[in-house]
Amino acid sequence: MNFFYNFYFFSPEVYIIMSLFTLILFGVIFSTSSFYGYPILFKNVGFLVLQISIFTFILAIFQEPQLVFTWNKFLINDYFTYYARLILILTFISWIFLVFNHEDKKNLNLFEFWVLVLLSFIALSCVIHSFDLLTIYLSIELQSLTFYILASFNRLSEFSTEAGLKYFILGAFASALMLFGFTLLYGLTGLTNLEDFFLFFSNNINEDKILLYGSFFAILLITIAILFKLNVAPFHFWSPDVYEGSASSLTAFFAILPKIALVGILIKILIFLSHDFILSWRNLILLCCLISSFIGTVGALKQTKWKRFVAYSAINHMSFVLLALLASDSEAVSSALFYLIVYIVTSFLFFSVVLSIKFFKFPKTIPSRFILDSQTLKQANPFLAFYLLIAIFSMAGVPPLAGFFAKFFTLFAGVKAKMYGLPVFLVVFNCLASFYYIRFIKIIYFDEAPKIVLLKPTDKFNAILSSSCVIFIICIFIDIELILVITKLMASCFNKF
Template identity: 40%
Template sequence: MFYLFESDFLGLIPETFLLLGLSALLGYGVWYEKGRESDMTSHQLWIGGLCLVFTFILLCESPLMNMILCYNTLIIDGMSAFLKSLILISTLCIFGLSFAYLPQERIKAFEFIILLLLATLSLMLMVSSYDFISLYLAIEFQSLGLYVLAALKRDNEYSTEAGLKYFVLGAFSSGFLLFGASLIYGLTGTTNFEDLGLLFTGVGPTDLFTQGSIVVGLLFLSVAFLFKVSAAPFHMWSPDVYEGAPTVITAFFSIAPKLALFGVLIRVFYLGFFDFLFSWQQIFFFCSLASMVFGSFGALGQVKIKRLLAFSSIGHVGYMLIGLATGTLQGLQGIFLYLLVYMIMTINAFSVVLSLRTREGEPKFLLDLKNLNLKSPILAITLSITLFSMAGIPPLAGFLSKFYLFFAALDASLYSLAILGVLSSVISCFYYISLIKLMYFHKADEVELKPILPIDSQKGLLLGLSFFGILFIFLYPSPFFLLSHAAALSFS
């Protein structure tokens, strides 16, 4: 009965191509490289990168822009297209960072690329999920790849610990998701988000017991998703996993899963449970506030670079939850704009960290940034501008995205959240600027200046493009406003 799914397969051409591409790459790795001693890392990365580029082209040129597929389990719309594009671009950037990193760390490119492409495919399916069953399958598909990627350096005990901790807590949060979804299914008889939205429209359940039970189910669902995006107070796994995983994998963890999961959060709560706005709004209000506070104060005591970036990521999640808590179209647009700017800033930060590698290895501690201005003035100014942007200093891109979210909160009468967001931004300036102090104002005679290894062309290109984006988005933000506004409108 192929004809039943004929148009469905047309809608899923980008995902199908990516699946076929990684299958071909799997065969290439198994058959062509078997027994070969030569290093084929760059070949595999180029092929994987081409798969992502062609998938991105197919996504942009798809004739089907609004469609429900596979018996109401998947959906294609402007929001999914926007987030899938960001996921593909971020994964392509991770490939660019990996050209020099994989040989230096002696990581096998073959399994790294296959797992990364599988995780990307599952994230794309997650963004398109329109039903709890397809959502759970996509989340588990993605999680299995990420567990292995976190523990990819098998001879490193920190990497093994990161993979194990991520696996245990990821399975724990999946249990919460299953329990919440099964509770809602038992009370309503449906797992489809649109059906749930129609069921609750206007009146909601008249039985107080049913209404209370659905709120409990929503609580379990929100806990599961907040675990996945590492929002406080469910953030405890994040710094350890970020610290133990290989740095390029840490960069992937920081960006791609958050892009997909915020799409899922919007889809579930805005489409399926919008009539319970006042119930889940309080959850996200509290978690947004907690994430901003924990992210800002937790980063103050850190001495390692990746742990600092992990707490910084927790703080950024807190800002994005402001947009989710507003329950408005302007809040959605603020989230999409923030996700775009956050992706650019994070890629730039990790590109700089990986560019600071010496013969002893990559920098691990904040003190390794001492006198960076003397070793590499260009990297020092690049990292400084990125840190200012993360702190929300005008006129950089980070200020633009925070400014828009705070105004969305004010429009939704969430004055306390907007004020506390500004205050936490001020606190975060302290540890960002302390890094700049280390780079520029540390006494030169106190440290031996170790020469930095030459930067490869792929990393240099990423540094240049992301730095350009951080500097100039504020000067001409219209295309990014239009993209984020179109994504928000397509959802509404």
């Protein structure tokens, strides 16, 4: 029976792993076949990955969400893991729709691209289910290693090589901090399971000063490493260069997919490991929240390129998530998860518009790199201009769009926890951030383009995705409880606050 449960709750991941092996065999055999003329299997494998993702979603959605520990408490299944995995799969499918017809004309037309993407997806799913220091470290490292390779996947671009190398060096340093923290914790306590840590730290350990200060230092290192992975200031220095050097599709992948999994791990660390150090970690999160809001706002004001703007904007958005976590209750966690869902949808809309801005210059198309390229949108494609307007207003928190409700709930969680200064600080800097959002409006609708250019028509996959995101962002106020019910069920698993 235990063997059955171990595989039942992990069956979507097992299916992906078996499919991954099949994809590797398919790609190696056919791409090296002289009989078939050494075909490029990028689109073939891409369609197969899309099919695998849809079948994985069907497998996952028909499972029962219940609290079960599997694989000797290495993994956990509860409401959070159930819905977080569904969100992750839907995000992955949406990303495939976003980039499917984007990168096939560039130097990424190798089937290994999809294999690495699927590996990183498996790693993120394992991060969501992890409930032990060993599985947390191994799954995060698998995700990081695939990200390093993907960042430098375009071997003909020196910017891509630089991005991959910089990401690898700084990421290895963060991984070393995390491993040192885990090792120190195990050496002091002899434990690796998060539930055991919660029971251990619930007792009074103030009498043993070595255990107290050693555990505090270990948890500090672990939290810093996870904040680095989440692109939180002041551990953000890798993100602008990595986002800029990577391919546009991979920039969207790095900016969107890991958020829900890594925030879940951060919440678990703060609950189960930091139970007796709540004042200490709250000071760290408070400091990171303030710095992220400041650097994200000020850094984005000076950016002229899409990808670097996205990097600094993501830093600013993470400050609202950290504010909700500082409130330290179930409703605040629900607000943070709601903010992440809205951030994911808004980011997809933003990237769908940016990736659709391709200038046709015979005989090839040139993708947009600079924000000023959007000057031509109002004449060349008014729908894209309107979609970008909706994405920008949602990021700025303009009512009644989804971004307004996301920021309202996180700010309300901070006020409810009697942290009046921090929400005021974030509101002030969000008002300052509105200046560079207004600059977008000026560029799109009021600046005259220096010349008339021809845009390549938007593909069907991208049009479906962007239209769905616009409907979600505009119409969310009609039934906002539908999303809140899911986030509250996910947050109910963290009632140990």
